[in-house]
Amino acid sequence: MVDEARREQQGAGEGATGTRAGRSARGRPSTEPRSSDQRSTGIIYDALSALLFGVLVILILASFRDYGITWDESWHLHYGDHIVAWYASGFENRAALSYHSDYLYGGGFDATAALFRAAAASADGLAPYDVNHLLGACVGVLGILGAWRLGRLLYGPAGAFWSALLLSLTPVYYGHMFNNPKDIPFAAGYVWAMVGIGRVLLALPRVPTRRWVELGFLLGAALCVRVGGILTICYLLLALGLYGIHRAVVSGSLDAAFGVTARLLALAGAASLGAWSLMLVAWPWALLDPLRHPFEALGRMTAYNLHHREMPFGELVIRTTEPPWDYLPRYFLFKLPVLHWALLGAAAAIGLWTLWRALAGRGLLRADIRRPLLWFTLLLATAFPPIYAIVRGSTLYDGLRHFLFLIPLLAVFAASAVVVIARALERRGRVFASLWLVIVCGACVDVGRVMVHLHPHQYVFFNRLVGGLPGAFERYDTDYYGESYKRLFAGLYEHLWTHEREALLTEEFTVTGCIPVEIAREYERQNIRFTRAAGADFFVGYQREGCLRAHAASPVIYAEQRQGATLSLVRDLRPGARGRRSP
Structure with a gap:
């Protein structure tokens, strides 16, 4: 990881706190040599990242047997077995085509887990659910690695480290890693899809072929768990369309811009086709009708209303099919640590200030649009799903479980505030930047302390805004998954x-x-x-x-x-x- 990270520094660059000094304002490689301070800071952050992932691996190996079996796990375990049996029987065993409601989902994780369980059984190794928990935790770490990659695209080694650390210290994400076979794999696929999109956008207009191939695989990683991953393709196409519009405005040549945009959209279509093919491999029911069945599943999941139950919501008792508009906002507000919300608030303020300055000076028309376009795409990928669910009045339950795929992106946004504020303070003196980082580290230690106390039930975490777990008891869903x-x-x-x-x-x-x-x-x-x-x-x-x-x-x-x-x-x-x- 460190060697590859050093190679990326040549294109990304970083200042003493992770700023991007390696490229000019127009995105071209800078001819100015990077200072020894910049290089040493990058090396330090890369070393911290390696240490963080090493600690995560040790924690997983030491604790994956501590976590209980959640309600959905048995369904996913059997679904994975059915998918493997479908292929092994030469498509004669058709149980995977109608099993429970799982047949409406891709079985990327489930089928992989089934193969690992078979290997473990032949070696007289781990119990079936232990295999799933270990593999699920590894996939969760892949999601953290995806946040690390995305943070690196935006702010170099510092952004990478803080993104990974803040996501690791998000209890609702960490706790779900071990025994949530659907939402965590999708979260990992979603953030990696955004990494792939980000790499393409930053390489415009001449994107290397390997980036398109890579993007197809990463988009497919999300699609093979949930068909809702099709949103990532929509984000990609929209971003490329906006790039074409900006290019036409800047160049004044509609024909030239159209030619470039058409070529990019064709390449994006090829990458999407590859992603679709990967999705079908892990989804037997969709493979029977590759065009109609995935969209049928998407429609049925969007209009899902089969989970009828009452649940507590503050002082109210509500129905899953009739959630109030603030159901998701309130759960997001209470389930993320206060540290994360403070940083997200700072990131929002920084973003609005930057946007105002760009609009006031018409900077968006003159500047390289690629990085602002990436930020716009990330914001859209974060904001659109919950806003759509609220406006549509979708069936909601289990807190924010079905929206865990947004947590890695929120961690990256929070990390951006850490880096930008540190960079700004460093201009006034390193002591100010150091003090800021000490404060953030202290808050991180506090979150980690709470997670240790909650072990192995980290996912039931509620922050101080609601009075912690005692304040949420019997007012909000806590151990809704029966993990305890x-x-x-x-x-x-x-x-x-x-x-x-x-x-x-x-x-x-x-x-x-x-x-x-x-x-x-x-x-x-x-x-x-x-x-x-x-x-x-x-x-x-x-x-x-x-x-x-x-x-x-x-x-x-x-x-x-x-x-x-x-x-x-x-x-x-x-x-x-x-x-x-x-x-």
Whole structure:
């Protein structure tokens, strides 16, 4: 990573805080030699990036078994097996063509995970869900690497490091990495698609062939998880169209601009065709009708209204099919750390100031449009999806889970504020820039401290604006994915081992509760069995469906809590347990 990063510095350049000194204002390579301070700062940031990714790898290897199985994982696990079986059977096994609702999605991650599980099984290695969690975490790190790349395109090594660090310190992203087989792979694909688009835009008008080939692969990485990745193709075509318009205005030659734009759009079409082909390989149902089925799936997902349920929203109880307009804004506001929002606010102010100066001096007409065009495309890719969902009144649930693909871009925007402010302060003296970076680092440490305390339930994080997790308890969805049940079953076992060891060794205990049977089976252990039959010994419940209050007269013998808020609990239903105090 460091060697390739050094090569990119030749085109990107960076100042002492990551500024782009290696190119002139018109985007051409600068003839001025880069100072030793600039080079050393770039090397330091590259070393910090390498250290960060090394730490991430160590954390993943040390903790991926800690994370519980989430509600969607079993569906995705079987869907991946069905896709592999479809190919292995010579297209005779058609289960993948109608399985659950998953057949409406690309199976890029699911099929890959199935292949890894098969390899692990033949080697008598990891359990199936452990394989998925390890692979999912690796894909999450690829998303962080995508943010690193995008930050580097914009602000060199400093932008790369801060983008990766801030995304790593986004609890809702980090927590989902291990056991969200759909939203995290799509988030990784989405940010890499924007990297590919960014590289093309910055290379206009003579884009190397390898960039188009690379772009086709990166667009396909998003499409093979969700057909909604088609938005990235729309962003690309719009950006190229705007480039053509700007070129016509600047050159005064409509014919010349049209010729260049037509060539670029044709190349973009070829890249999109390659992306579409990659999508079809991992999506059997779409492969049956490559033009109609993907758009049919897109329409059905856009109008999705099959998830009918009530959910808490502040002081209200709302329905998933009738979310208020501020559902997404409020969850974004509360689920990102305050640090991120402070930096995003600063980035917005910097962006508006820069835009005002450009418009006041008509700089957009005279200047190289490529970098402003990239910023516009990134803003559009971030703002359009939630605005569309709000205006359309789409079915929404699980907080911002379905919009996790925006988190890497938000981390890049936040990182831009760190770099730009540091650069501005450095002009007044390095001590000011250093003080600013110390403040940011201190805030990062605070976020990291909270994430350690929440482990392995980082995704339930709520920031101080809502009072943290205690302030969100029973007012917003916390452990909506049932992730904490793994720790809950372990807690039940430890309770019985401590207080009823002889019975645990000789008798069978039964558990019932608010959890899918297939997932509960994964948590069964020595003489503890799950059942749906009446007369179970214990009940397990989490926040949804009133499960925390079910069997309220029975004592709680174990509760999985973080920051004083209960995520899930075990109640003792046995005769004689009522009135018994919890240990």
